[in-house]
Amino acid sequence: MTDAYVALEGGRVVEARARSPGTTRGELVFTTAYTGYEESLTDPSYEEQILTFSYPLIGNYGVREERFESDRVHPRGVVARDLTEDVVEWLEEEGVPAVDKLDTRDLVTEIRDSGAMKCGIAAGEDVTEQDALDELEQCEHMSDHTEIGDQVTTPETVVYNEGGDGPDVALIDCGAKGSIITSLVERDATVHLMPHDTTEAEVAELDPDVLFISNGPGDPENFDQANELVDDFVGEKPIAGICLGQQVVANALGGETEKMEFGHRGVNQPVRDLRTDRVVMTTQNHGYTVADPGDNLEVTQINVNDDTPEGLENDELDIITRQYHPEANPGPNDSKSFFDDVLAMADETATTTN
Ligand SMILES: NC(=O)CC[C@H](N)C(=O)O
Structure with a gap:
């Protein structure tokens, strides 16, 4: 059952599975790193962005605070092919929406072809495609985050x-x-x-x-x-x-x-x-x-x-x-x-x- 939607600038909506529930928006970016998810997720440079991991399995060696780069998760949302329970639990505690079970290769290819883009996500029971599109609608350009x-x-x-x-x-x-x-x-x-x-x-x-x-x-x-x-x-x-x-x-x-x-x-x-x-x-x-x-x-x-x-x-x-x-x-x-x-x-x- 689809319980998550990722809406991309231009209006395309991709179906996914909700892991950490909520609605969110941000500039959709990716990382091709195959390790270092704790470091990336706590890097303040990802503030106001949604981070897509192109490596398919994220969370396979747990979550350890000594690897954090700051005291909180900074991306507004997380997208991966498969997230482990450890990471999902952490993102839930931090209140950061996360989705998986979608084709992240396709998503990254789209970003590479069309450029960094605005994105809206809706994840959890009873969310609709429209919820993700509403988030997308409110998403600002990175340069407009003046503060x-x-x-x-x-x-x-x-x-x-x-x-x-x-x-x-x-x-x-x-x-x-x-x-x-x-x-x-x-x-x-x-x-x-x-x-x-x-x-x-x-x-x-x-x-x-x-x-x-x-x-x-x-x-x-x-x-x-x-x-x-x-x-x-x-x-x-x-x-x-x-x-x-x-x-x-x-x-x-x-x-x-x-x-x-x-x-x-x-x-x-x-x-x-x-x-x-x-x-x-x-x-x-x-x-x-x-x-x-x-x-x-x-x-x-x-x-x-x-x-x-x-x-x-x-x-x-x-x-x-x-x-x-x-x-x-x-x-x-x-x-x-x-x-x-x-x-x-x-x-x-x-x-x-x-
Ligand atoms: N990691 C960074 O410091 C990123 C610098 C800047 N925000 C950029 O996206 O280019």
Whole structure:
């Protein structure tokens, strides 16, 4: 019996099985990752999106809190071929609707052909096709979620590894994954996780060794204050960024971002470093990209599949950003040395100014 419906932009409705009941809406995206469902489901970058897993069986090794990237599930809904009881229980507790028993290959192919799309879901006893279409009708474009930063940021500054021997990092929380904090703390940095709307005066008072803009959901143009901070501190402090962070840094320094067709979504995205000519496999989940890096940033890494910028740098101004996720979780650890490079910029500045 059909007790769930997935309505796609354009009006097509796909039948499914309800697992975690409810109605929901969001931008329909996918991940091709075959592991790491706990990490993906707790990644704040999926806020206001519905996540489709293309790998057919999700939940086969349980749900463990130590693998979470934040303290809650962020996608508005979950779609998979088969979800295990463990995952369903978790999603029910979190109040996040989930459906399975539908052809996810077909869904992902449709997203790849038509681009990221709006989606409405209705799941549970007595729901109708119309309920899913009503949700779809109310679904907003990602770029219209102008206050999305408020939904994912820390309400106040939190300090990790206070008194550590390494540099002080002001990590501007646009929806930061926990593994970014862990990667810095493992290198003995002190991380000051600060709200996305932190002011220039607040950062100046802290006087960190590095300004780091985190990953995050939605359109980078909706993170005005993070953009301002980059503009305020460029040339004064080393600057780093991951994913949305790279996009914000580019926008702040005269570049431009744009929405991609369906984004980069998986844990096997090949990236070429143009300085060393080496290729690494990377984790990615982004729907916007830097269309023009502007005059201040050199493109040092590109995506092998479509040549889009994956790394931006300015050696003189001490800026280094990545479009992919060096912190992994999920995905390969090939580019963890990014964090060493970030902290080395801080050490160099400390040596030259002392
Ligand atoms: N993971 C991220 O930080 C995603 C960045 C941005 N929200 C995008 O979709 O492009």
